[in-house]
Amino acid sequence: MFESHINIDDYDYNLPDERIAQYPVERRDSSRLLVMKKGEISQDLFSNIDKYLPDKSLLVFNNSKVVKARLLFGKDTGAKIEVFCLEPEVPSGYEMSFRSSSPVEWKCIIGNLKKWKKGIIRTSFVHNGATRYLEAEKTKQGDGETWIIRFTWDSCISFAEVLEAAGHIPLPPYIERPDETLDADRYQTVYSRMEGSVAAPTAGLHFTSNVLENLKDNGIKMTELTLHVGAGTFQPVKVKNATDHKMHYEHFLVTQDTVKSLVANEGKIIAVGTTSVRTIESLYWLGIKLINKSQGDCSKLILGQWDAYKIKTEIPANEALNAILLMMKEKKVLSLYASTGIMIIPGYKYRVVNGIITNFHQPRSTLLLLVSAWIGDRWKEAYSYALENNFRFLSYGDSSLLFP
Numbered sequence: 001m002f003e004s005h006i007n008i009d010d011y012d013y014n015l016p017d018e019r020i021a022q023y024p025v026e027r028r029d030s031s032r033l034l035v036m037k038k039g040e041i042s043q044d045l046f047s048n049i050d051k052y053l054p055d056k057s058l059l060v061f062n063n064s065k066v067v068k069a070r071l072l073f074g075k076d077t078g079a080k081i082e083v084f085c086l087e088p089e090v091p092s093g094y095e096m097s098f099r100s101s102s103p104v105e106w107k108c109i110i111g112n113l114k115k116w117k118k119g120i121i122r123t124s125f126v127h128n129g130a131t132r133y134l135e136a137e138k139t140k141q142g143d144g145e146t147w148i149i150r151f152t153w154d155s156c157i158s159f160a161e162v163l164e165a166a167g168h169i170p171l172p173p174y175i176e177r178p179d180e181t182l183d184a185d186r187y188q189t190v191y192s193r194m195e196g197s198v199a200a201p202t203a204g205l206h207f208t209s210n211v212l213e214n215l216k217d218n219g220i221k222m223t224e225l226t227l228h229v230g231a232g233t234f235q236p237v238k239v240k241n242a243t244d245h246k247m248h249y250e251h252f253l254v255t256q257d258t259v260k261s262l263v264a265n266e267g268k269i270i271a272v273g274t275t276s277v278r279t280i281e282s283l284y285w286l287g288i289k290l291i292n293k294s295q296g297d298c299s300k301l302i303l304g305q306w307d308a309y310k311i312k313t314e315i316p317a318n319e320a321l322n323a324i325l326l327m328m329k330e331k332k333v334l335s336l337y338a339s340t341g342i343m344i345i346p347g348y349k350y351r352v353v354n355g356i357i358t359n360f361h362q363p364r365s366t367l368l369l370l371v372s373a374w375i376g377d378r379w380k381e382a383y384s385y386a387l388e389n390n391f392r393f394l395s396y397g398d399s400s401l402l403f404p
Contacts (some may be wrong), residue, residue, distance in 0.1 A: 006242040006345060011372060013383055015172055015188065020174050021396035029208045032398040033310050034386055036375060046206040046399055049357075050218045053401075055115075057355070058265035059215065060258075062201040062275045063224045065192035067098075067160075068167025070179075072138060073121040081121055082111030084170065085163070085265040086198060086231055089148055092197040094251075096227065102129050102150045105116060109143050109231065110149075115257045122373050125166035160195065170198050170231075172395050174362070194204045194253070196228035202395045203273030203358045227252035227275045227340075234366050242345060245366065247305045249341040252279045254404035256325065256334050259283070263321050270355040281308070282340035284351040287320030288313055290327055301338035304321070307340055317352045344370040356402045357394055360386055360393040375402050 025031050029047035037052065053059075088097035090105040098102050099324040114122045120137045135152045141166065142148050150297065153162050169179040169187050170203045179187075189204035191212075191372070215222070232248025239245055262269060262280065271277040285308045286301050292311070328336055343366060356374055361367040382400065 006369070008237045008242045008364050010367050011237075011365075013380070013387075015363055015387075015393060019387065019391075019393045021392040021394060021398075022175055022177060023072060024182075024205065025392075027208075028186075028190075028206050029164060029211050031206050032391055033206075034382060034391065034398070034400040036378065036382055037402065037403045038376075041382060043083070043385075045393075047211060049211065049401060050215050050220065053215075053218075053220055053270060054268060054355075055222065055263070055267045056219055058221045058223060058261060058271055059269045059270050059357075060262075060276045060280060061189070061191055061204055061222065061224045061272045062227050062229075062279070062404075063189070063191055064194050064197040064198045064201060064226050064228050064275070065187055065195045065402060066169065066200050066229075067195050067296045068184075069164045069170045069198040069358050070168040071123065071136070071163075071166060072168065073123045073132070075115065075170065076091060077115070077122055079115035080112060081116050082147055084109040084111065084198070084231065085149075085167075086146065086374050087196075087228070098158060098163075098195055100159050101156045103150055105139060105148050105150045105158050107146050108149045110138075110147055113147075114322075118198070122157065123166060125162070127155065127161060130155075132157075132165070133327060134162055154273045172199065173298070174394055175396065188229065191224070192228040194228075196226070197230040198231050199233050200225075200395065201229055201273045201275045202275075202397065205396070206399050207272075217298075221261070221265060223258045225252060225254045225276065225279050225280045229275055235366075237366060237369075247341045247343040247366065249280070249302075249339050250275075250296075251337070251339050252282070254283060254336045254338075255278065256328050256336075257335070257354040259321055259325050259328070263318050263325070266318050267287075267354055269353055270357060270358045271353045274356075274358055274361075274370055277358075277370065278340055278342055278358055280352045281344065281350065282338070282342050283324060284320045285311065285342070286318055287339060288315060290323040291320065301336065303338070303340040305341040305343050306346070320351070336366075343375050346372050348373045348376065348404075353360065354403075357399060358402065359395065359397055359399055360391065366384070371402070375404060 073081040169183040
């Protein structure tokens with residue numbers, strides 16, 4: 001169980017603006033790598049990461065692909081409105097929404113909302129050499145600061161094609177520039193293929209085809225899962241007590257083959273990014289729920305923010321993962337669709353993950369709390385080392401490989 005009070009001030013540090021990377025390095029794998037292993041800190045280039053991974057490790061990648069989720073509209077008055085698409089409402093699935101050539105509805109955040117009281121707003125875009133028009137209309141208010149927006153366009157193309165032509169790469173708010181042509185490539189991992197994220201799983205941005213081939217040649221195994229990253233990943237903890245922070249939910253997909261790989265490689269699992277960490281650890285707890293008969297319909301698997309802390313268990317990882325496999329086989333499904341709101345904070349006991357590859361995170365963030373849960377107060381030592389040695393921070397910054 002975690003402490004009921006975690007002072008977020010204890011997870012603050014001074015991050016100068018000039019240390020926040022505004023652009024990626026010229027070559028993905030030429031970024032720098034901080035390694036914390038057996039209590040020692042060292043550094044190298046990311047291209048040499050194979051030297052620091054235990055033999056026969058299993059790397060777990062998040063293959064989610066960033067969509068051009070920022071849409072810019074103008075009103076007749078000259079006001080500029082930004083609509084940031086978060087997740088589909090109607091139809092509710094990502095794939096169905098992206099494929100739809102009929103109007104769709106999405107949960108969105110609206111920039112300059114006070115200038116859009118009512119009515120339809122419009123923007124133009126070019127598709128296959130022809131000018132097309134996209135309209136947006138508010139249908140109702142969602143939860144928090146979100147709104148449900150209905151999108152309509154004037155041709156028989158898919159919504160995915162609309163976003164590709166009309167949208168902008170949703171760079172994080174701390175990258176203080178408009179998106180550019182290079183971001184369409186560099187704010188994606190080389191293995192991304194499942195559209196749905198509004199932020200990149202940035203730990204994977206350092207991998208190249210050469211690095212992946214080199215890892216394979218050195219006996220490193222690989223598997224994939226999909227967690228669509230939401231805008232909540234950038235949300236700082238604004239409350240004094242971190243346990244009062246409300247975590248966002250994210251949707252993920254895991255195949256039978258991936259679960260089998262996790263079972264077969266127990267003790268050698270390296271998560272590429274915090275999204276992979278949250279998914280893998282969530283799988284464990286969903287398996288425990290199945291064992292405890294507290295989770296029924298496999299189509300509605302949901303892990304709440306604090307569920308992992310309420311269940312007292314020492315059931316081994318493989319037993320929980322095998323419960324997931326058994327359920328999938330009984331239901332005759334090859335892929336598991338689920339949602340997680342898990343908040344990993346100091347005091348959390350990791351059940352499946354054995355190593356983490358991750359970038360350097362914002363002060364006072366849930367991601368920094370996750371790192372602290374992994375390496376304890378030594379996060380301060382690692383971050384001080386990175387600052388003193390001119391590492392680049394946040395999404396387009398350098399990387400770290402952390403062992404407990």
